[in-house]
Amino acid sequence: MWRWSDLLPFDGSADYPLPVGGTPLLVAARLNEWLGLKSLWLKDESRGPSGSNKDRATAITIVDARRKSMAVIACASTGNVASSLAVGAAAVGLTAVLFVSRDGVSPQKERFMRAFGATVVKVRGTYEDAYRLSEAACRTFGWYSRNTGINPLTVQGKKTVAFEIWEQLGRQVPDHVFVPVGDGVTIAALGLGFDELVRCGVADRIPRLIGVQADGAAPLAAAYRSGEQWKAGVANTYADGISVGDPQFGTEALVAVRKSRGEFVTVTDNQMRHAVALLAKCGMLFEPAGAASVAAIIRARAMLIDSGGRTVALLTGAGLKDPRWWPDERGATFEVSPDAELSALEAIGARVRQRMTTNHVVSL
Amino acid sequence: MWRWSDLLPFDGSADYPLPVGGTPLLVAARLNEWLGLKSLWLKDESRGPSGSNKDRATAITIVDARRKSMAVIACASTGNVASSLAVGAAAVGLTAVLFVSRDGVSPQKERFMRAFGATVVKVRGTYEDAYRLSEAACRTFGWYSRNTGINPLTVQGKKTVAFEIWEQLGRQVPDHVFVPVGDGVTIAALGLGFDELVRCGVADRIPRLIGVQADGAAPLAAAYRSGEQWKAGVANTYADGISVGDPQFGTEALVAVRKSRGEFVTVTDNQMRHAVALLAKCGMLFEPAGAASVAAIIRARAMLIDSGGRTVALLTGAGLKDPRWWPDERGATFEVSPDAELSALEAIGARVRQRMTTNHVVSL
Numbered sequence: 001m002w003r004w005s006d007l008l009p010f011d012g013s014a015d016y017p018l019p020v021g022g023t024p025l026l027v028a029a030r031l032n033e034w035l036g037l038k039s040l041w042l043k044d045e046s047r048g049p050s051g052s053n054k055d056r057a058t059a060i061t062i063v064d065a066r067r068k069s070m071a072v073i074a075c076a077s078t079g080n081v082a083s084s085l086a087v088g089a090a091a092v093g094l095t096a097v098l099f100v101s102r103d104g105v106s107p108q109k110e111r112f113m114r115a116f117g118a119t120v121v122k123v124r125g126t127y128e129d130a131y132r133l134s135e136a137a138c139r140t141f142g143w144y145s146r147n148t149g150i151n152p153l154t155v156q157g158k159k160t161v162a163f164e165i166w167e168q169l170g171r172q173v174p175d176h177v178f179v180p181v182g183d184g185v186t187i188a189a190l191g192l193g194f195d196e197l198v199r200c201g202v203a204d205r206i207p208r209l210i211g212v213q214a215d216g217a218a219p220l221a222a223a224y225r226s227g228e229q230w231k232a233g234v235a236n237t238y239a240d241g242i243s244v245g246d247p248q249f250g251t252e253a254l255v256a257v258r259k260s261r262g263e264f265v266t267v268t269d270n271q272m273r274h275a276v277a278l279l280a281k282c283g284m285l286f287e288p289a290g291a292a293s294v295a296a297i298i299r300a301r302a303m304l305i306d307s308g309g310r311t312v313a314l315l316t317g318a319g320l321k322d323p324r325w326w327p328d329e330r331g332a333t334f335e336v337s338p339d340a341e342l343s344a345l346e347a348i349g350a351r352v353r354q355r356m357t358t359n360h361v362v363s364l
Numbered sequence: 365m366w367r368w369s370d371l372l373p374f375d376g377s378a379d380y381p382l383p384v385g386g387t388p389l390l391v392a393a394r395l396n397e398w399l400g401l402k403s404l405w406l407k408d409e410s411r412g413p414s415g416s417n418k419d420r421a422t423a424i425t426i427v428d429a430r431r432k433s434m435a436v437i438a439c440a441s442t443g444n445v446a447s448s449l450a451v452g453a454a455a456v457g458l459t460a461v462l463f464v465s466r467d468g469v470s471p472q473k474e475r476f477m478r479a480f481g482a483t484v485v486k487v488r489g490t491y492e493d494a495y496r497l498s499e500a501a502c503r504t505f506g507w508y509s510r511n512t513g514i515n516p517l518t519v520q521g522k523k524t525v526a527f528e529i530w531e532q533l534g535r536q537v538p539d540h541v542f543v544p545v546g547d548g549v550t551i552a553a554l555g556l557g558f559d560e561l562v563r564c565g566v567a568d569r570i571p572r573l574i575g576v577q578a579d580g581a582a583p584l585a586a587a588y589r590s591g592e593q594w595k596a597g598v599a600n601t602y603a604d605g606i607s608v609g610d611p612q613f614g615t616e617a618l619v620a621v622r623k624s625r626g627e628f629v630t631v632t633d634n635q636m637r638h639a640v641a642l643l644a645k646c647g648m649l650f651e652p653a654g655a656a657s658v659a660a661i662i663r664a665r666a667m668l669i670d671s672g673g674r675t676v677a678l679l680t681g682a683g684l685k686d687p688r689w690w691p692d693e694r695g696a697t698f699e700v701s702p703d704a705e706l707s708a709l710e711a712i713g714a715r716v717r718q719r720m721t722t723n724h725v726v727s728l
Contacts, residue, residue, distance in 0.1 A: 114697065
């Protein structure tokens with residue numbers, strides 16, 4: 001991502017050892033066929049050092065912390081920010097202290113953080129409680145805060161996704177970009193990135209930004225419709241990555257969507273489950289929050305087919321870090337002895353033929 | 365990897381939707397400092413669609429299978445080949461049938477395969493038994509075989525790693541390349557790739573290829589020393605990715621190493637555990653087989669410091685797919701209430717300061 005350092009506060013390429021950014025923008029032909037969409041691209045942010053788009057914000061904040069000679073860097077997180085910070089801090093030898101909700105954090109993501117030597121603080125409360133405590137700790141101990149509400153660099157790092165999409169589409173902006181929204185940083189950063197392309201004179205407009213929230217954690221979607229300030233609520237969705245009831249970057253996210261003449265869409269947990277399964281049928285494994293954008297596109301596909309524009313779905317986080325949400329009903333397992341007779345193989349062959357007739361049926 | 369299609373049997377770029385290849389060659393400054401090595405690069409093959417270097421061979425065989433109008437593709441695997449094939453087959457709508465050893469396959473990797481709709485056949489025996497059965501099934505049912513011993517395209521796909529290393533080092537070949545060896549395909553493919561660079565006139569030599577086997581699964585290391593044909597044995601190592609007692613590509617691997625005036629090195633499970641932990645301290649999570657090359661470099665570092673040449677370690681597989689082998693003793697977890705008093709934070713701060721003094725001590 002340091003390729004874009006002319007548009008960043010600094011060039012951190014010499015100070016950060018892990019390659020970040022340059023993720024694929026791909027066409028999933030089978031998905032497009034199922035959806036009846038000709039112009040859908042997937043921006044696959046799962047290929048960073050920790051498998052999420054948080055790695056961009058982590059890289060730039062880590063470099064900043066080192067330039068300021070800070071030894072400890074802290075954050076609050078629903079899971080991916082903390083995973084990303086654990087990786088980035090280890091890469092340069094900083095100490096990471098990660099505040100998470102005890103009941104909200106994925107057990108395997110917590111183990112992932114610890115594998116890199118991070119200190120995990122599990123707060124018996126919500127993500128918002130963890131956020132508040134992490135800020136108190138940073139003030140008390142003089143730790144560097146990677147928190148989005150505090151640290152303006154997170155948006156700077158994340159805006160590079162917009163530059164890449166523009167470049168990968170042949171130096172053109174798409175018509176719609178669907179973005180999962182929790183705290184709101186990612187979508188605000190996309191708005192900033194596309195806006196900078198316009199100000200640089202290389203784009204004549206910004207795309208419509210479509211914010212995607214979970215039904216059970218949709219304060220910004222509600223506020224966007226009512227035109228009022230959002231009301232903090234209790235988040236209730238299985239998609240841990242966007243399970244945020246009181247977004248740290250809500251105002252900026254609303255402004256960015258409004259400025260783009262965009263929209264907010266909500267999706268149910270079941271719709272995200274379906275999107276995860278559909279992407280797996282295309283050979284791609286994302287976590288529920290990561291696949292929320294595709295869930296919203298499935299909902300909105302009639303409108304997208306009508307409008308005919310170019311659509312990009314931002315897929316924010318890999319599925320590999322949390323096996324709880326993998327689709328597991330689809331495959332089949334057989335057990336055979338090593339001296340299996342042809343008859344045992346024959347039974348497997350018959351089942352494979354049978355499965356082939358049903359395996360690729362997709363309902364939307 | 366299709367950038368290299370002039371040197372491949374065909375260009376599959378239009379037929380394979382998942383981006384493969386173009387993985388980072390990185391310098392882990394902290395690792396080099398700990399090892400006292402100035403010229404060590406890590407080729408990080410964990411960033412492919414399924415997190416291993418098998419994705420290159422999968423891509424080219426999948427395209428071949430489709431060109432031949434095959435509907436079912438099968439393989440035997442210690443885990444990563446099958447994971448990779450599950451992903452690749454889903455991406456294009458082929459049916460994957462994956463033969464694995466019931467007791468050898470990682471439970472989470474099996475779930476991973478099924479998440480993509482693959483059919484998994486667990487054989488109550490070794491990897492070699494699974495291999496034999498998979499070939500019988502391919503013959504019986506006319507399924508396409510992705511097996512290395514049968515399908516010459518796997519080497520073609522994997523040789524592109526050599527081209528990338530050469531290009532990423534500024535169009536120069538390194539002096540040593542350390543490569544984990546199970547079946548032997550990867551190292552034979554590297555030998556072929558570097559050899560083709562010489563034949564193209566863009567390199568004047570091939571690097572010394574250092575094959576790395578687990579102590580408990582080292583038939584090729586033993587054969588290389590004795591100069592005799594290898595003896596098949598029972599594999600006994602926790603590094604499932606290289607737990608192969610009777611390599612399908614052993615002869616080719618021995619020839620490649622010999623031709624490069626290379627060497628075979630063995631590493632213990634504990635040495636691989638240590639390498640996994642050391643890489644995690646650099647922000648990188650690999651599986652034991654993937655980190656075997658670094659384990660061997662730790663062993664050989666005195667020789668490497670003396671020789672002073674440029675060394676590349678091939679890191680073949682991501683750690684994310686199997687949490688059983690993550691280092692977990694390093695991080696710490698605290699639990700606090702959301703209304704934690706400053707005193708509770710103070711205790712955490714004290715522990716963080718204490719950990720900072722010990723956290724970055726590395727023993728080799």
